[in-house]
Amino acid sequence: MQTNRTISLAIEESIKFLEFAPNFTKDHGEYTRRKWDGAWWRMAALYEMGEVSRIPKSAILRAKNLLKDQVWPIFIISADDHPISKSDKMKLDCCHCELAVFYMILMAYGCDLDKELPWIREWILKHQLPDGGLNCDSEAYTHSRKSSIVSTLPPLEAILFYTDREFTEQEASFLDEGARYLMEHRLVCSKQNEGVIDMNWLKPCFPRFFEYDILRGMFFLVEWSRRRNKPLPVALLREGLDRLNPLITAGGIRSGRQIFDPQGPWSGETFPLLEAVSSVDVVSPYLTRQLDYVIERMGT
Template sequence: MTTSDLTGWLRDSDPALRWQVERDLIGEPSEVWQATRTHIATEGFGARLLALQDSDGQWAGGAFFPAGFRSEQGAGQPWTATTWTLNLLREWGLDAGVLRERRTAELLGRNSRWEYDDLPYWGGEVDCCINAWTVANGLWLGADVTGIVDWLLAHRLPDGGWNCDWVEGSTRSSFHSTLNVLKGLLAHDIATGGTEATRAARRSGEEYLLERGLFRRLSTGEPVAPWVNHFGYPFFWRYSVLNAADYFRQAARFDGTKPDPRMAEAIEMVRAARQPDGTWLQGGRPTGQMWFEVDVPAGEPSKWLTLVGTRVLTWWNSWSPATAARPS
């Protein structure tokens, strides 16, 4: 595709994606992409998810899993319960006012309990990733998640990151868990301005990933696993260098820093996955039930991945390696 063809292809999409294309790739005036963004609540993917909300504020009757789900059923992780639905609506850019008018935070505080130990929803539980998503969603909806932020700070591991398996005794950080916690802490810092402690924790987690080039083992220098360059949308909990690079793009924008040159190899992995027509192919999302599909089948050009990949490379290319500086 030519650049104009690619832009037109991306723009011919759901409002949840289209407004981001207009803002991040085309550079439309704010009144243009903001107007598109308002349509998330009334048409397309966003409107469909909003229509599925239960009267008690939840989705699918559960906090992390649908009501009645049992892991032994062997159907894979369902992506229909409250946390996963809120994650998508927030990431797509739904105006939080829509859910605040529905008193969603209040209803979840009253009616939703974690499947782990029946703990209250806005109090969090023991999984780092779940708690990070709850921080981001709580800040978005106006819930008090201060206690969960403190919990995340207290559960940082000695090597600088996080691991959801700390409950089983793990003392080494995980790429997946560290990235998910970083996203939650960034959401906190953007919403509140952050604290010295949250900023230090973010720097620590970022350094954990950067000193590994976003994909290598620190001990051997080998890629940590094949999933580092498996690009599938929705990302859900799953790490990839594309997912991580987009986090660093957002963090750099907020912090006013340049790209770290230690990301260079990871960026080349993102660039190598771009097809000759400028698209990225869907690698396949994690298995499990969804309310409905939001992207193409594996092997087909993905508008979501093309949006993310293009804006990551645009950000990276705006700085030459000679001028890129490590975050302070």
């Protein structure tokens, strides 16, 4: 594992980058999102580490303005959803998981996006499919009607973790249906043949950004159970712990992979903080924090 000093220096490097890099403008909008060294991913890494308050306020304001002025606020499914004007055609398109990650970063910082950009929460709640999940592939809404677990988790987390009042009837249904979807898939399995959909999901990674793994799903179900006062799916969580057992040590849980793995589907440029906190086969304090919480809730 990287030393605390290495991580501290890497945090400072990302802070300076976010303070001075002019990449929240229209001309640099795509660079902002570039995997994995764009501004959003640096902000997301700090958020997942619990260091969201370290993000410069100037970067938060620029990020919020990008969502406000430079993102097309409609998920394009049909011909009627496409922008028409020249200025709208220049705007960035988003998907569910990407938008939900952006939303969580800014909400965790203290922004009131439900007041300033209410279309984001409306977008998330609008696109749940009948099976309980979401899918960033627009064709799922016109053909298969089947969700993607990867596309589903960030939107569920956004509503569950960043609603500081009673859930509306629509929000409660959204969360309960999402939990049903995860449980019916036993966190990682196909409903058709009951096999694991993607073996990589059995290897937690950090930071995740939008990527899914079994521990992320387990943590959501535990928090859903607590916040919605629903029965805890203990047997499913025990099954999840059994699947994670090869990575669990006396000191915590080891990271099993990197989202930016050069041999994987999403290889790309990195940045020092990402490298510092994503080492494989060493105990991750961030993943261990989630695992400990899951075990604690199972005990109560």
